[in-house]
Amino acid sequence: MARPIPATDVLLNLFGAPHQSDLVTSALRLATALLDRGARVQIWTCGDATGLTSAALGDTKPRDLTDLERRHPSTALIVRDLLADHPDRLYWYVCRFCADDRGAADQIPQVSKRSPFLFAEHVKAADKALVMGVC
């Protein structure tokens, strides 16, 4: 039985790859700004952006070998905490096909993997959809 898709004000389709530009940061800033205004937001990642919530990342980035005492949170932890900060208002979906294709099939449990065949349903569940980047 298909899982229901919560109605949201905005769907952010994060298609651009991380480590290429400030797109990921912009998407997270935009999501935070929307949530601060009381909006309900869903984020759908495709392509290499599915790796942002890969379980393999753990909670921290590899240690900075020039500053061993400092810890740097992984994107998986940042997304997990952002979801915890906004229960029932923020949803994070990961394209199952893209995640499988890019070696990121093992995702943190706080996000939901969805078939690309359901993508249009997510678009319909949002008042507005914004595509950020290309796969």
Add this chain to the structure above:
Amino acid sequence: MPGEVVQEQARWLLIMEKAYRGSVETQFADALYVVPDLHRQSGGGCDLALRGPAVGYAVRTGAPQPPLRLGGRTLDTLPDPRASVTKVLDAGVTVLVEEPDLTALGRTAADRLLPGVQVIEAYGLAARWPSYEQVWFL
């Protein structure tokens, strides 16, 4: 001296043209992070050339690097390219920028160049390639 390893200076030219390749996902591990160690591995022979948008890495902005708030988290570990270039300079790497790329960043860009960064003439970089053993694009 007997037993002493004498490492020949390699003379590697590292060219960086693409700038601002991620923030939240990158943090300390920006493209400049590896440069001081490449300099060490080369035996102290690396020069770094910043071109195009990457020249902005060597220009002071006048404002401190702002932290980023995402929900309840304040992230103060975003990339700080000016600090990274300063680390590269402190490691002994020669940092070069081409004059037209610097001018393109505005009339005051030359005044805000980080101390120690050298400005070379337009197209001067390619003329220097034969003097390097290796040329890398980072």
